[in-house]
Every structure is written in C-alpha cells, then in structure tokens.
Amino acid sequence: MYNRIMLFRVEAGLSRKQLAEMLGVNAQTIGYLERGDYTPSLELGMKLASTFRVRVETLFSLDPFPSVAGALEQEREGPHGKQRT
Amino acid sequence: MANNAHRILEGLDSLAKMTGVPDLDRRMTQALEAEVIRPFRIASAVLLVAVLCGLVLVTGGPWMKGFGFFLVPACYVASGIIRMFSPMRSFARPRDEFEKGLQTLGRVWGFGTVAVLSVGGCFWFGVATSLAEEGFNLWMPRDALEWFLMGLTLVAIEMNVSILAASWALPKSAAETD
Known part of the structure; x- marks a missing residue:
C-alpha cells in the first residue's frame, strides 16, 4: 500500500505530533504510516483523508504514486505522448 | 514544636x-x-535463555539446584521490569490501533508458546511417571517449590516471548517526531 500522507502533512504545515494529536494516535504511528511500514485500518485511513479534506484514493493507492517530476513530464508531453520537439 | x-x-x-x-x-x-516504543530484542532473548538455564539447573545436583532456585525468580523479576519499558508495556493513555495490534501479536506468541510447552510438559510428566514405575528416572517436579518454579518459568517465558515477538514486529525506528 502506498500513501501520500507526508506530502499532505507537509502541505498542511503540520508536524507528526500535531497530526497524531488530531487523529488520537501516537506520533510514532504516523511515522510508520508515512514510511509504509504500517497499513492503517479503514477507520484511520478515512480519518486521515477527512483531516486533509481529500478522498481516500487520493491519499492511498495500491500502485506507486507518480513522482512530481514524472507527473510534470507527462503533463508536458500531453495525452498522446511526445508532441513537442 | x-x-x-x-x-x-x-x-x-x-x-x-x-x-x-x-x-x-x-x-x-x-x-x-515516553511516547516512543522501543524494541527489547537482546534483553528479552537473554532473559529467556537464562530462565531456561535456571530450570535446567533446578534438575541438577544440590549446588546447581540452589543456583537454579535463585536464577528463575531473578529472571521472573527482571522480565517484569523489562516488560514495563517494552512494546508490551501498559500506557497511561489509550493505545492506538498500531499499539493494540503489536500487543495482540505479542500475546498470541507468548500464550501460544506457553500452551505448547504446557501440553508438552503434561505428556513428558505422564511418560516420566510411567517410566519411574519401571525404574527409569526422568526429571519432573517433585515438591511444591519445584512446581512453583515451573510456574514462574512459564510466566517468564510468556513475558519474554511476547516482548520478543512485539519487538521483532516493530518496524525500524521512526523516532523522529518533529
């Protein structure tokens, strides 16, 4: 299971401890979640998604998320592959 | 005044x-x-070996027996102290789902090991009793103190196996909490 918890946490300007307090878990557990060492329950996953106001599938995925550089490259190439020379 | x-x-x-x-x-x-859960792999493994050695010493001669009578309760007390700081410790706050899962895993391993040892011990004592009638002398607890030490050994084994299992299941440190 892959997740973007760290990305959204940093984006929201929250420390692990602050996020842990919001969710009622240990800050160490947030660390394990971010590293993918621990897969959360559906309840905790939904609480996380709700905290960041995103959909669960935006936060978690069974496939690796594309890197920011990769996503930008794909965007530049357009929907039909390389178009620019 | x-x-x-x-x-x-x-x-x-x-x-x-x-x-x-x-x-x-x-x-x-x-x-x-402390919020951070730390693994206790080496200490609990050493105590596990020590308590088993203590029980083996109890089966030996008078001098070894005396040392065993000291070692088993000492390991039991040390295991209790280690447990207070291990992933199996109790928390002042409610445990989160990760901590609950870790402790459940530890308990399953600990009680599972003790259950297997208890069943094995019952068979062993049954065989030892039968063989004693035939003149073979296999060790089994004879007096109240030996039975008491057997009990302490099982409790110490449960504590250390559960600490070991929970410690092994603990992912590599994510101690930095900002």
Whole structure:
C-alpha cells in the first residue's frame, strides 16, 4: 500500500505530533504510516483523508504514486505522448 | 514544636536526595510516560535463555539446584521490569490501533508458546511417571517449590516471548517526531 500522507502533512504545515494529536494516535504511528511500514485500518485511513479534506484514493493507492517530476513530464508531453520537439 | 517537625522533614528530604531515589523515580516516570516504543530484542532473548538455564539447573545436583532456585525468580523479576519499558508495556493513555495490534501479536506468541510447552510438559510428566514405575528416572517436579518454579518459568517465558515477538514486529525506528 502506498500513501501520500507526508506530502499532505507537509502541505498542511503540520508536524507528526500535531497530526497524531488530531487523529488520537501516537506520533510514532504516523511515522510508520508515512514510511509504509504500517497499513492503517479503514477507520484511520478515512480519518486521515477527512483531516486533509481529500478522498481516500487520493491519499492511498495500491500502485506507486507518480513522482512530481514524472507527473510534470507527462503533463508536458500531453495525452498522446511526445508532441513537442 | 512545629519548627522541630519542619527540621525533621527537611532532614528526611535531604536523606532521600542522598539515596538518589527521587531522581530514579523521576527517570522511571519519564521512561514509562515516553511516547516512543522501543524494541527489547537482546534483553528479552537473554532473559529467556537464562530462565531456561535456571530450570535446567533446578534438575541438577544440590549446588546447581540452589543456583537454579535463585536464577528463575531473578529472571521472573527482571522480565517484569523489562516488560514495563517494552512494546508490551501498559500506557497511561489509550493505545492506538498500531499499539493494540503489536500487543495482540505479542500475546498470541507468548500464550501460544506457553500452551505448547504446557501440553508438552503434561505428556513428558505422564511418560516420566510411567517410566519411574519401571525404574527409569526422568526429571519432573517433585515438591511444591519445584512446581512453583515451573510456574514462574512459564510466566517468564510468556513475558519474554511476547516482548520478543512485539519487538521483532516493530518496524525500524521512526523516532523522529518533529
């Protein structure tokens, strides 16, 4: 299971401890979640998604998320592959 | 009168400070309230081996027996102390789902091991009793103290196996909490 918890946490300007307090878990557990060492329950996953106001599938995925550089490259190439020379 | 009582209390305070107990108590409280869960792999493995050695010594001659009678309860006490700081410890706050899962895994391993050992022990004692009638002497607890030590050994095994299992299941440290 892959997740973007760290990305959204940093984006929201929250420390692990602050996020842990919001969710009622240990800050160490947030660390394990971010590293993918621990897969959360559906309840905790939904609480996380709700905290960041995103959909669960935006936060978690069974496939690796594309890197920011990769996503930008794909965007530049357009929907039909390389178009620019 | 009140002045004398005050002086006595001050004297007792200084005496307590000299012993270092208040400082130790403060450190213990800090360690028990610590948020970070730390693995205890080596300490619990050493205690597990030590308690088993203690039980083997109990089966030996008089001198070895005496040492075993000391070693088993010592390991039991040490295991209890280690457990207070291990992933199997109790928390002042409600445990989160990760901590609950870790402790459940530890308990399953601990009680599972003790269950297997108890069943194995029952068969062993059954065979030992039958063979004793035929003149073969296999060890089994004979008196109350040996039975008591067997009980302590099983409790110590449960504690250390559960600590070991929970410690192995703990992912590599994510101690940095910002």
